[in-house]
Amino acid sequence: MSLFSNITIGQYYPGNSFLHRMDPRTKILALPLLIIMALLADTPAGYIMSGGPVVLALLSAGIPPANYWQGLRPLWVILLLGLVIQCLTVPGEKLWQWGILSISREGLSLGLTLFYRLSLLIISTLLLTMTTTPMNLTTALENLLQPFKQFGVPAHELALMMTIALRFIPTLLEEAEAVMKAQQARGGSLRSGSLPQRLQALMGLLVPLLASSIRRADELATAMEARGYRGDIKRTRLKQLQYRPADIAVLAALLVLTVTIAAERWA
Incomplete structure (x- = not known):
């Protein structure tokens, strides 16, 4: 079984749910609102x-x-x-102590808050990538960045780079596993040996990965040039993005929740 076969970061999960059918621009705009709400929340409500x-x-x-x-x-x-780290380093009312180690009420509260916020951030990002195809992500990002093109922002190039990066995450994981297996066949391992030996084995993993990434990028650039790719010059799309009433309702609801949480925090 592949060592990285269960990692789903950046992978799309096919489906026909409400979230899959939602305009990709709505999901991209909803992500920062969800992150802001998670960072501002500091009460049970x-x-x-x-x-x-x-x-x-x-x-x-x-x-x-x-x-x-x-x-x-x-x-x-x-x-x-x-x-x-938060539980052990933040001073306050002690709930548990063993020798020099102690957990404070304030540290536990701060640690759980950090855990909650980071979990929401990660899950929200996973939902975006798992319910939106890379092509739709590219189109939506480019569409959202269009107003900034008059200031010299390369909207199409930025969207394309992000999509290519997401697309090649599984490929890089597969290549990392191949290099690790080759090292193990030669007697090397990242899981055994002293710290200097593990660092040396890690360098033996990073160098081939870097060389492979550069080679793959060069091959991709050559293939795009051979097919006449010229950025967004005179490019058309078969499917045009269009907001639906449900998209507007979702964004409006998230905006109201964000304002409510902000008002509750600073009231």
């Missing part, structure tokens, strides 16, 4: 209002929970590490 839309999106997407877990699993270590 605020946590419910910021987490409610994400829970509804999870239920309406029609994606098996196992797929979300696969996307979150590589990041659980970071989330749990942040929680532990």
Whole structure:
């Protein structure tokens, strides 16, 4: 079984749910609103209002929970590490102590808040990439950046670069696994040996990956030039994006929730 086969970061999950049918521009605009709500919430009501839309999106997407877990699993270590650091380093009323280690009420509260906010941020981003095809992401980003082209912003190029980066995440993971297996066949391993030996093995993994990425980028550029690719000059699209009443209603509801949470925080 592939070592990275269960990682779903940047992968699209086919479906016909309400979230899949939503205009990709709506989902891109909704993401910063969800992040802002998660960062501003500091009361039970605020946590419910910021987490409610994400829970509804999870239920309406029609994606098996196992797929979300696969996307979150590589990041659980970071989330749990942040929680532990906050619990052990923030001073306050002690809830538990063992030697020099202690957990304070304030540290636990701050750690859980950080855990909650980072989880919402990650899940919201996963929902965007898992319910939107790379092509629709490119089209939506370019459309949203069009007003900035008069200031010299390369809208099409920026959208294309982000989409290509998402597209090649699974490819890079597969190449990383191939390099790791080649190292193991030669007696090297990232999981055994002293710290200097592990760092040396890590360099042996990064260098081939970097060389492979540069080679793949050069091949992609050559293929695009051979096919007459010239950016967004005189480009047309078969499918035109169009906002629906449901898209406007979703954005309006999220905007109202964001303003409500902000007013509650600073009232």
